[in-house]
Amino acid sequence: MLDHVIRDATVVDGTGAPGRRADVGIRDGRIAVIGTVTEPTRTSEDATGLVLAPGFVDPHTHYDAQLFWDPYATPSLNHGVTTVAGGNCGFTLAPLNPERPEDADYTRRMMSRVEGMSLVALEEGAPWNWHTFGEYLDALEGRIAVNAGFMVGHCALRRYVMGADAVGGRPTGDQLADMLTLFHEAMDAGAWGLSTTQSSTHSDGDGQPVASRHAGPDELLALSRAVGEHEGTQIEAITAGCLDQFSDAEIDLFAEMSAVAGRPLNWNVLTIDAAVPERVPRQLLASERARKAGGRVVALTMPILTPMNMSLGTFCALNLIPGWGPVLALPVPERIARLRDADVRAEMLRRAGSKEAGVFRRLAHFGRYVIGDTYSAANEGLTGRVVGDIAAERGQEPFECLVEICAADELRTVLWPMPSDNDPDSWSLRAETWRHPDVLLGGSDAGAHLDRMCGAPYTTRFLGDCLRGRKLVTLERAVRMLTDDPARLFGLRERGRVTEGFHADLVLFDPERIDAGKATLVHDLPGDSPRLDSKAIGVRAVWVNGVETIRDDTVTGAVPGKVLRSGRDTRTVSTR
Numbered sequence: 001m002l003d004h005v006i007r008d009a010t011v012v013d014g015t016g017a018p019g020r021r022a023d024v025g026i027r028d029g030r031i032a033v034i035g036t037v038t039e040p041t042r043t044s045e046d047a048t049g050l051v052l053a054p055g056f057v058d059p060h061t062h063y064d065a066q067l068f069w070d071p072y073a074t075p076s077l078n079h080g081v082t083t084v085a086g087g088n089c090g091f092t093l094a095p096l097n098p099e100r101p102e103d104a105d106y107t108r109r110m111m112s113r114v115e116g117m118s119l120v121a122l123e124e125g126a127p128w129n130w131h132t133f134g135e136y137l138d139a140l141e142g143r144i145a146v147n148a149g150f151m152v153g154h155c156a157l158r159r160y161v162m163g164a165d166a167v168g169g170r171p172t173g174d175q176l177a178d179m180l181t182l183f184h185e186a187m188d189a190g191a192w193g194l195s196t197t198q199s200s201t202h203s204d205g206d207g208q209p210v211a212s213r214h215a216g217p218d219e220l221l222a223l224s225r226a227v228g229e230h231e232g233t234q235i236e237a238i239t240a241g242c243l244d245q246f247s248d249a250e251i252d253l254f255a256e257m258s259a260v261a262g263r264p265l266n267w268n269v270l271t272i273d274a275a276v277p278e279r280v281p282r283q284l285l286a287s288e289r290a291r292k293a294g295g296r297v298v299a300l301t302m303p304i305l306t307p308m309n310m311s312l313g314t315f316c317a318l319n320l321i322p323g324w325g326p327v328l329a330l331p332v333p334e335r336i337a338r339l340r341d342a343d344v345r346a347e348m349l350r351r352a353g354s355k356e357a358g359v360f361r362r363l364a365h366f367g368r369y370v371i372g373d374t375y376s377a378a379n380e381g382l383t384g385r386v387v388g389d390i391a392a393e394r395g396q397e398p399f400e401c402l403v404e405i406c407a408a409d410e411l412r413t414v415l416w417p418m419p420s421d422n423d424p425d426s427w428s429l430r431a432e433t434w435r436h437p438d439v440l441l442g443g444s445d446a447g448a449h450l451d452r453m454c455g456a457p458y459t460t461r462f463l464g465d466c467l468r469g470r471k472l473v474t475l476e477r478a479v480r481m482l483t484d485d486p487a488r489l490f491g492l493r494e495r496g497r498v499t500e501g502f503h504a505d506l507v508l509f510d511p512e513r514i515d516a517g518k519a520t521l522v523h524d525l526p527g528d529s530p531r532l533d534s535k536a537i538g539v540r541a542v543w544v545n546g547v548e549t550i551r552d553d554t555v556t557g558a559v560p561g562k563v564l565r566s567g568r569d570t571r572t573v574s575t576r
Contacts, residue, residue, distance in 0.1 A: 055082025109205025190565025
């Protein structure tokens with residue numbers, strides 16, 4: 001007997017093949033039959049007019065902590081994501097050295113700063129009852145609603161072995177050997193491989209460059225070789241050049257790391273903007289070099305413009321503009337005084353528009369910002385208005401106008417930047433770039449930057465755009481880009497397609513309605529901390545391992561997800 005039958009759906013199976021009308025039967029967590037189902041079933045539903053696709057695979061998330069207080073990985077699960085890759089950018093919650101209990105606090109403060117996670121939620125929402133990476137995975141086993149696999153973070157490896165010297169130091173020969181031993185143990189326990197960062201934007205809770213930024217090429221290559229000694233493993237890496245354009249040294253490093261491992265390396269995120277036409281070919285040069293060297297370097301890119309909010313009062317992307325960090329770190333009264341200084345503003349604008357600002361140059365169009373929530377009588381009626389229009393009325397330069405609005409709210413004003421790359425030429429360039437064999441959709445950062453951006457709904461928003469918006473790709477190709485493509489990159493065993501015998505990770509949606517709602521601020525984290533959320537539109541149901549987890553944008557309470565461990569749940573994707 002079948003457990004459930006989805007009848008008369010349009011099955012878009014993830015391979016890119018044309019959709020076809022069929023029944024799909026589920027038994028024991030797997031897809032048992034596709035076609036005309038006549039055998040008995042415990043339950044069934046009519047899916048006439050609906051699309052049944054494989055569950056979506058998000059290749060770049062930071063759900064490492066959130067899964068403890070939110071086993072449903074919302075809002076990703078609501079938007080059809082059934083498998084998430086975590087432990088990215090060099091940051092993981094394990095391993096933790098049992099001889100230094102203070103390392104847990106250091107890790108929490110680092111995650112709060114670098115990934116925009118609520119410190120209160122980190123302190124209150126996770127048990128922190130592990131030391132080894134395997135114990136961390138075990139703590140999640142059996143209590144999550146999504147499938148989740150995790151890289152092991154380079155920063156955690158360094159901190160475990162080197163302690164405070166991990167920031168600023170290089171390991172001795174013995175310390176590197178200990179780090180490699182620890183890393184092998186993590187992969188033996190199921191870690192998907194190595195994640196590391198050398199990005200200039202990544203600082204710890206003390207404002208210092210995170211530990212992996214102090215690693216030299218020899219250390220990175222030694223860890224990469226270790227990745228190649230385990231089945232079903234990967235590399236994920238970030239450098240400063242990921243934000244704009246790689247240096248020659250970064251291109252060579254990525255190619256060599258992948259080649260010595262014999263495993264794919266993915267990086268985040270390829271920003272596509274027709275105003276900077278030289279960026280895409282420069283960034284994809286890393287992929288060309290890697291293939292020649294016997295490796296493979298894959299660029300992640302987002303198929304939507306991610307909703308973001310900003311503030312001059314709290315840490316956000318504006319702090320990462322060169323020269324802005326010191327000003328925005330001042331106490332609020334002093335910060336307001338500096339921002340009101342015309343010479344200070346002029347220098348900040350100069351730095352924001354300079355080449356060194358890289359991709360953050362996009363944030364410098366202050367006349368295009370929209371005012372969000374306000375908190376003073378002086379700003380009454382400004383919510384929803386464009387700064388450029390207000391500035392023209394007041395006879396002010398846009399950044400000066402924005403500063404005065406924020407100062408009236410003691411810098412609590414919420415700001416919504418309107419993207420500068422939402423033009424036809426940029427979208428045409430995106431569609432062209434998506435065809436490259438080493439470009440993969442992803443980079444949501446779901447689970448991170450919780451009150452500043454909302455990338456998790458990229459799946460439904462992209463599908464809605466493909467069906468009723470720009471229609472840059474077909475539905476069948478869009479589904480493949482969200483399912484089979486990332487599943488194949490990670491070597492996921494029997495996931496990513498609607499195929500008999502595969503795990504029943506499925507999403508059922510209405511092609512006439514599929515979309516993502518507006519990002520709104522909610523207070524549902526531990527400690528009443530805020531985050532941005534987005535409702536799924538047109539998603540009828542989501543199944544993970546054959547169990548219904550979402551019905552009409554509401555979680556069912558079931559937790560059928562699996563901790564996906566390298567080797568057991570992933571096969572090797574060799575570059576050789």
